[in-house]
Amino acid sequence: MYKFSEPIYITRPLLPRLAGIHDQLFEIWENKQVTNHGVKHAELQRELAAYLNVDQLVLFANGTLALLLGLKALQLHGEVITTPFTFPATLQALDWNGLTPVFCDIDPVTLNIDVSHIESLITDKTSAILGVHVFGNPCNMTGIQQIADKYNLKVIYDGAHAFGSYIDGKPIGSYGDMTMFSFHATKLFHTIEGGALTYKDKNLTQQLNQLKNFGLDDDGGVALSGLNAKMNEIQASVGLEVLKLIGDERLKRDKVMDVYQHMLGEVEGITIYTKLRGQESSYQYFVIGIHEKKFGRSRDWVHEELKTYNVFTKKYFYPLCSTFHWYNHLESAQPDKLAQAHSVVEQALALPLYGDLDIQSAIHICEIIRSFKK
Numbered sequence: 463m464y465k466f467s468e469p470i471y472i473t474r475p476l477l478p479r480l481a482g483i484h485d486q487l488f489e490i491w492e493n494k495q496v497t498n499h500g501v502k503h504a505e506l507q508r509e510l511a512a513y514l515n516v517d518q519l520v521l522f523a524n525g526t527l528a529l530l531l532g533l534k535a536l537q538l539h540g541e542v543i544t545t546p547f548t549f550p551a552t553l554q555a556l557d558w559n560g561l562t563p564v565f566c567d568i569d570p571v572t573l574n575i576d577v578s579h580i581e582s583l584i585t586d587k588t589s590a591i592l593g594v595h596v597f598g599n600p601c602n603m604t605g606i607q608q609i610a611d612k613y614n615l616k617v618i619y620d621g622a623h624a625f626g627s628y629i630d631g632k633p634i635g636s637y638g639d640m641t642m643f644s645f646h647a648t649k650l651f652h653t654i655e656g657g658a659l660t661y662k663d664k665n666l667t668q669q670l671n672q673l674k675n676f677g678l679d680d681d682g683g684v685a686l687s688g689l690n691a692k693m694n695e696i697q698a699s700v701g702l703e704v705l706k707l708i709g710d711e712r713l714k715r716d717k718v719m720d721v722y723q724h725m726l727g728e729v730e731g732i733t734i735y736t737k738l739r740g741q742e743s744s745y746q747y748f749v750i751g752i753h754e755k756k757f758g759r760s761r762d763w764v765h766e767e768l769k770t771y772n773v774f775t776k777k778y779f780y781p782l783c784s785t786f787h788w789y790n791h792l793e794s795a796q797p798d799k800l801a802q803a804h805s806v807v808e809q810a811l812a813l814p815l816y817g818d819l820d821i822q823s824a825i826h827i828c829e830i831i832r833s834f835k836k
């Protein structure tokens with residue numbers, strides 16, 4: 463069996479040509495404004511609002527702070543219904559706002575919050591539903607909005623994996639009250655570290671801009687208890703250059719995903735979780751599920767064994783957020799209430815995906831995985 467001579471990692475940051483970055487830096491050096499909402503920041507904010515096709519967008523230093531301050535701006539209280547199958551940041555943004563998560567089990571196909579369970583979790587303390595578009599699979603946003611309208615709840619989405627997705631012809635950032643995007647270097651579009659909020663209510667703009675800048679207002683006063691979550695000019699200029707490459711990167715990733723889909727889709731015991739038919743993919747991840755009984759090997763075994771071929775995959779997400787020691791006492795965190803999430807978290811495996819991964823390498827990866835089947 464083929465063995466890679468160089469390690470193949472789960473992802474690689476999309477890096478623009480240095481000449482482009484140099485030109486951007488030259489302009490910043492000329493302006494002598496390196497942070498605090500400069501021209502690059504304004505330009506990126508405009509370009510991203512246009513790219514994501516939304517009316518309101520505010521940039522932040524990273525996605526976690528964007529979500530944390532977005533939740534604060536919505537003035538939530540008490541409990542927020544969310545998913546255990548996400549990155550820790552989703553929960554940590556709740557925690558830093560003093561909000562208690564109520565964990566909802568997931569749909570085994572989309573891996574997102576299972577709308578049919580939400581209503582039974584609502585109490586008089588519930589103030590919002592926080593969904594995550596896991597691996598770019600969109601939540602059932604119509605279903606979530608219906609429940610939110612009925613109970614007067616806010617709806618927030620962690621769209622860290624869903625950059626540029628369209629659902630039923632509508633941009634994903636236009637659903638719910640607010641959507642967070644992460645621009646971390648591992649994400650398709652990135653600013654090395656960075657993030658943004660898109661949101662419905664225009665009146666939040668001033669507040670969000672204050673919250674990310676120590677709560678300062680224009681008159682030198684302190685209007686709010688904010689913090690420092692500003693994106694600097696160098697981050698913004700990296701974003702401006704990366705944005706030019708996104709279209710091409712998507713096409714390249716699409717070819718890799720096609721190989722994975724064709725070579726692994728029919729293998730007994732392997733489920734493909736991403737790029738669900740009929741929905742525009744965000745090309746962020748390609749994730750399979752390995753069913754130990756049907757495949758003959760466990761996900762953990764495959765994950766370890768692939769390393770001996772120099773292929774580094776990721777158990778993503780792992781572990782479940784409901785098992786964190788500061789949450790595991792919650793009634794909603796009990797494993798018997800989260801059966802699907804507990805099953806999926808033992809099966810999911812993200813495969814290497816980035817535009818520069820050549821087709822032949824993707825074929826080798828599939829051949830190696832197929833050779834493991836018992």
Ligand SMILES: *Cc1c(COP(=O)(O)O)cnc(C)c1O
Nearest residue numbers: 524525526549551622644645646
């Ligand atoms: C990356 C990610 C985050 C955190 O974003 P940062 O920009 O790294 O702070 C939050 N939620 C999910 C689902 C993510 O994948």
